[in-house]
Amino acid sequence: xxxxxxxxxxxxxxxxxxxxxxxxxxxxxxxxxxxxxxxxxxxxxxxxxxxxxxxxxxxxxxxxxxxxxxxxxxxxxxxxxxxxxxxxxxxxxxxxxxxxxxxxxxxxxxxxxxxxxxxxxxxxxxxxxxxxxxxxxxxxxxxxxxxxxxxxxxxxxxxxxxxxxxxx
Amino acid sequence: xxxxxxxxxxxxxxxxxxxxxxxxxxxxxxxxxxxxxxxxxxxxxxxxxxxxxxxxxxxxxxxxxxxxxxxxxxxxxxxxxxxxxxxxxxxxxxxxxxxxxxxxxxxxxxxxxxxxxxxxxxxxxxxxxxxxxxxxxxxxxxxxxxxxxxxxxxxxx
Numbered sequence: 001x002x003x004x005x006x007x008x009x010x011x012x013x014x015x016x017x018x019x020x021x022x023x024x025x026x027x028x029x030x031x032x033x034x035x036x037x038x039x040x041x042x043x044x045x046x047x048x049x050x051x052x053x054x055x056x057x058x059x060x061x062x063x064x065x066x067x068x069x070x071x072x073x074x075x076x077x078x079x080x081x082x083x084x085x086x087x088x089x090x091x092x093x094x095x096x097x098x099x100x101x102x103x104x105x106x107x108x109x110x111x112x113x114x115x116x117x118x119x120x121x122x123x124x125x126x127x128x129x130x131x132x133x134x135x136x137x138x139x140x141x142x143x144x145x146x147x148x149x150x151x152x153x154x155x156x157x158x159x160x161x162x163x164x165x166x167x168x
Numbered sequence: 169x170x171x172x173x174x175x176x177x178x179x180x181x182x183x184x185x186x187x188x189x190x191x192x193x194x195x196x197x198x199x200x201x202x203x204x205x206x207x208x209x210x211x212x213x214x215x216x217x218x219x220x221x222x223x224x225x226x227x228x229x230x231x232x233x234x235x236x237x238x239x240x241x242x243x244x245x246x247x248x249x250x251x252x253x254x255x256x257x258x259x260x261x262x263x264x265x266x267x268x269x270x271x272x273x274x275x276x277x278x279x280x281x282x283x284x285x286x287x288x289x290x291x292x293x294x295x296x297x298x299x300x301x302x303x304x305x306x307x308x309x310x311x312x313x314x315x316x317x318x319x320x321x322x323x324x325x
Binding site for chain 2: 030058061075134135137143
């Protein structure tokens with residue numbers, strides 16, 4: 001297992017970073033969870049490329065889950081510069097929900113007021129924790145699909161006849 | 169723990185997770201209709217994995233669901249596939265679906281998503297849901313294969 005960690009690290013970082021960036025940018029993130037699946041499949045592809053053996057589904061699950069956790073962290077960081085855009089969208093969503101009600105519940109006003117202010121460390125890490133768990137599950141799925149698609153290796157060619165010794 | 173017991177346990181956890189996930193999607197508008205203070209929290213839990221654009225989401229109890237129609241189709245399909253799993257695969261061993269089947273079932277959602285992204289056409293919500301519903305049932309067959317193989321590998325060590 002210890003030998004697996006460095007082997008998994010690079011693919012998980014690359015796949016996770018790609019998924020985290022793309023799922024954190026407004027408009028581009030309209031593909032929802034598909035970015036996490038694609039990033040984790042990319043991690044499995046990179047792992048398979050560097051491996052001489054066929055990739056097992058469990059290897060894909062592991063590298064995909066790691067990529068998902070990386071994606072959650074990157075997504076949280078990438079979302080910070082886009083906080084204003086995301087906040088405007090959240091406000092619009094809550095206002096749309098409020099249109100169906102006679103009066104906006106006080107707790108929703110509090111939620112919007114809290115969202116408008118600077119993000120507290122507690123809320124940031126709570127969001128990161130939820131995203132890490134969800135992205136790890138999605139990442140495992142993407143990694144397994146990636147291992148299934150890219151993990152197969154062509155069977156090794158049978159050894160040829162030994163080279164004949166030169167005739168004296 | 170025997171192979172079958174491990175796979176049944178994994179299957180049970182996956183089924184429970186799918187039910188809770190889909191339940192949360194429906195719970196959000198219900199809480200919203202009751203003006204519950206928890207409604208924004210439940211919506212926020214699904215925000216990392218879906219854009220939640222109200223115009224692209226089905227409504228229930230007069231409020232949009234916690235995810236868009238395409239995501240709802242994928243998750244509903246995932247749950248349907250999980251329910252089908254024991255009848256198609258059983259719990260004696262694990263095996264991933266064939267690549268050709270994956271490509272065939274992925275083609276509609278991939279093509280439609282790409283066409284919407286580049287502005288070729290705008291698919292109505294019902295068709296987005298259906299494309300997700302076509303793709304989703306395949307996913308638990310991968311998920312359970314990968315986690316099952318890991319669990320069996322841990323057993324043999």
